[in-house]
Amino acid sequence: MRTFNKVFTFIxxxxxxxxxxxxxxxxxxxxxxxxxxxxxxxxxxxxxxxxGVLLPLLGNSVIVAVISSLVATVLGTAAALGIRAMSPxxxxxxxxxxxxxxxxxxxxxxxxxxxxxxxxxxxMKINNVMGFATLLIAHITFNLPYVIxxxxxxxGQMDPHLRDAALDLGCTPVQAFFKVIIHEILPGIxxxxxxxxxxxxxxxxxxxxVYGPGFVTLPVEIYNYTKKPLQPKIYALFxxxxxxxxxxxxxxxxxxxxxxxxxxxxxxVFGRKKEVTT
Amino acid sequence: MRNKALAAPYLVWMAIFTVIPLxxxxxxxxxxxxxxxxxxxxxxRMGTYMPIFLKSIWLAVISSAICLVIGYPxxxxxxxxxxxxxxxxxxxxxxxxxxxxxxxxxxxxxxxEDTGIINNCIRALGMKPLPLIRNDGAVVLGMxxxxxxxxxxxxxxxxxxxxxxLVEAAQDLGCTPAQVFAKVTLPLSVPGIISGFTMxxxxxxxxxxISQKMGSSGTTLIGDVIESQFKAAxxxxxxxxLSLVLMVLVLACVAVMxxxxxxxxVATI
Numbered sequence: 063m064r065t066f067n068k069v070f071t072f073i074x075x076x077x078x079x080x081x082x083x084x085x086x087x088x089x090x091x092x093x094x095x096x097x098x099x100x101x102x103x104x105x106x107x108x109x110x111x112x113x114g115v116l117l118p119l120l121g122n123s124v125i126v127a128v129i130s131s132l133v134a135t136v137l138g139t140a141a142a143l144g145i146r147a148m149s150p151x152x153x154x155x156x157x158x159x160x161x162x163x164x165x166x167x168x169x170x171x172x173x174x175x176x177x178x179x180x181x182x183x184x185x186m187k188i189n190n191v192m193g194f195a196t197l198l199i200a201h202i203t204f205n206l207p208y209v210i211x212x213x214x215x216x217x218g219q220m221d222p223h224l225r226d227a228a229l230d231l232g233c234t235p236v237q238a239f240f241k242v243i244i245h246e247i248l249p250g251i252x253x254x255x256x257x258x259x260x261x262x263x264x265x266x267x268x269x270x271x272v273y274g275p276g277f278v279t280l281p282v283e284i285y286n287y288t289k290k291p292l293q294p295k296i297y298a299l300f301x302x303x304x305x306x307x308x309x310x311x312x313x314x315x316x317x318x319x320x321x322x323x324x325x326x327x328x329x330x331v332f333g334r335k336k337e338v339t340t
Numbered sequence: 341m342r343n344k345a346l347a348a349p350y351l352v353w354m355a356i357f358t359v360i361p362l363x364x365x366x367x368x369x370x371x372x373x374x375x376x377x378x379x380x381x382x383x384x385r386m387g388t389y390m391p392i393f394l395k396s397i398w399l400a401v402i403s404s405a406i407c408l409v410i411g412y413p414x415x416x417x418x419x420x421x422x423x424x425x426x427x428x429x430x431x432x433x434x435x436x437x438x439x440x441x442x443x444x445x446x447x448x449x450x451x452x453e454d455t456g457i458i459n460n461c462i463r464a465l466g467m468k469p470l471p472l473i474r475n476d477g478a479v480v481l482g483m484x485x486x487x488x489x490x491x492x493x494x495x496x497x498x499x500x501x502x503x504x505x506l507v508e509a510a511q512d513l514g515c516t517p518a519q520v521f522a523k524v525t526l527p528l529s530v531p532g533i534i535s536g537f538t539m540x541x542x543x544x545x546x547x548x549x550i551s552q553k554m555g556s557s558g559t560t561l562i563g564d565v566i567e568s569q570f571k572a573a574x575x576x577x578x579x580x581x582l583s584l585v586l587m588v589l590v591l592a593c594v595a596v597m598x599x600x601x602x603x604x605x606v607a608t609i
Contacts, residue, residue: 064417067413067416067417068417070414070417071414074414075432078432078436078485078489080447080451081444081447081485082439084451084457085444088450096446096457097450097451097455097460137349137350138350140350141346144343144344144345144346144347144348144350147343147344147346148344156347156351159351159358159359160354162354162358165538165590165591165594167545167563167587168543168546169546169566169567169586170546170586170590173365173579173580173583176570177365178361180576181364200357202353202357203357206353235343260438264440266441266549267549281440281442284442285549292446296443297443300440300443304439307438307439308435311435315428319424
């Protein structure tokens with residue numbers, strides 16, 4: 063049974079990674095048709111770096127992802143602290159609102175924001191209201207729940223006496239937060255921020271409804287491209303992004319493993335000995 | 341910093357950008373696209389879209405079920421490996437979710453097309469090409485491929501938390517491996533199954549990209565219709581009515597599944 067599961071898992075992972083392989087191979091193809099292998103070339107990578115369109119669009123995506131995840135992290139962490147102080151009734155209402163963007167289909171979120179922005183545009187007499195601002199607002203909105211849902215459990219796990227101790231020792235509430243609480247909930251803040259960043263970077267559906275021609279992100283452009291024949295440069299970009307994300311993930315994996323090992327060793331007798339010698 | 345006021349900016353933000361927009365959707369759904377007067381006309385047209393709604397639900401349910409059948413053994417296998425391997429597998433499941441789903445879907449199109457990679461191979465072998473794309477099966481494949489990680493994740497989370505002692509106790513009391521699975525492991529993983537099913541069903545039922553690229557005119561889904569109301573046909577009122585029905589439908593499904601899992605938890609006590 064275990065062997066069957068092992069083989070089955072392997073097959074599923076092959077299934078999950080087939081498209082990556084197809085796109086990576088296509089990035090080295092001299093021909094433009096993804097299905098026909100003509101010959102090997104690095105030319106697509108050269109073309110990508112000379113291309114004046116794709117890289118700026120990737121830059122746009124990164125800008126929106128960085129700003130929206132930062133804003134969402136600050137707003138969301140503050141909100142998580144505030145929600146802890148609420149009465150159970152108020153907390154349950156707030157959490158229901160937090161869950162709306164999580165359970166609603168993305169297309170409904172996109173459509174509802176598009177209608178709101180069009181409405182605001184009408185009132186304020188702005189032509190072409192869709193642009194950087196609307197895109198950013200939409201991304202912050204769908205990022206917020208991810209931050210809150212990853213910070214809240216960390217706040218719950220935290221020893222409530224830590225804050226009291228800090229206050230007794232003369233910290234102001236603000237100092238207590240920056241000197242004590244933030245260290246306890248930092249893993250939650252970081253994982254929330256990272257999740258928000260990745261969600262924002264690759265978002266297509268919501269962006270598609272609220273973007274304007276003045277500020278286009280990479281996923282939206284890829285969608286618009288697919289109505290015409292796709293440029294093979296995109297495969298090169300995909301392959302490079304894949305390698306970057308793979309490297310980041312492997313690095314995080316190693317850091318996590320290192321952290322766990324250290325913690326395990328810290329508890330054991332040998333671990334302590336080692337710490338003394340170093 | 342134990343202060344409710346810290347949540348105030350967030351609450352204001354969510355009121356303006358989540359609650360009010362949903363109110364506008366309702367408002368649009370009940371007003372006429374030309375005169376702006378109150379009307380039930382948009383919702384009255386839902387009858388004509390019923391087959392499309394049913395088709396979307398049907399394909400999304402099939403995809404969720406296939407994801408469950410494929411995802412369960414994978415999550416079960418991963419949960420049984422060492423901590424280091426678990427981290428590695430977790431990364432492998434997460435990684436595809438970080439890559440452009442548009443391009444990954446296009447890669448499937450390149451594989452399955454009539455002049456695609458698989459059919460080129462079949463032709464090279466001297467056989468007749470197969471109709472692999474522009475049908476329901478291809479849309480289901482696209483959904484399963486894109487949303488499978490959303491099934492594996494919650495199943496894995498539930499399975500690693502599962503107490504080994506319960507399994508051992510069942511074995512000591514004379515259960516066969518199959519009985520242990522059916523009576524202990526499976527019932528205890530119901531919360532993961534439900535959350536995985538929801539996480540696959542919701543994006544699958546509302547997708548428009550997968551059906552556009554891998555389907556045909558016969559596989560128009562509700563997401564396609566909504567998208568065209570906003571991007572091509574310019575009837576936001578009808579689009580809002582369709583969105584409203586879709587939203588109510590999804591919320592109803594989620595509520596039913598949550599009820600189901602609550603009952604299950606009570607039953608296990």
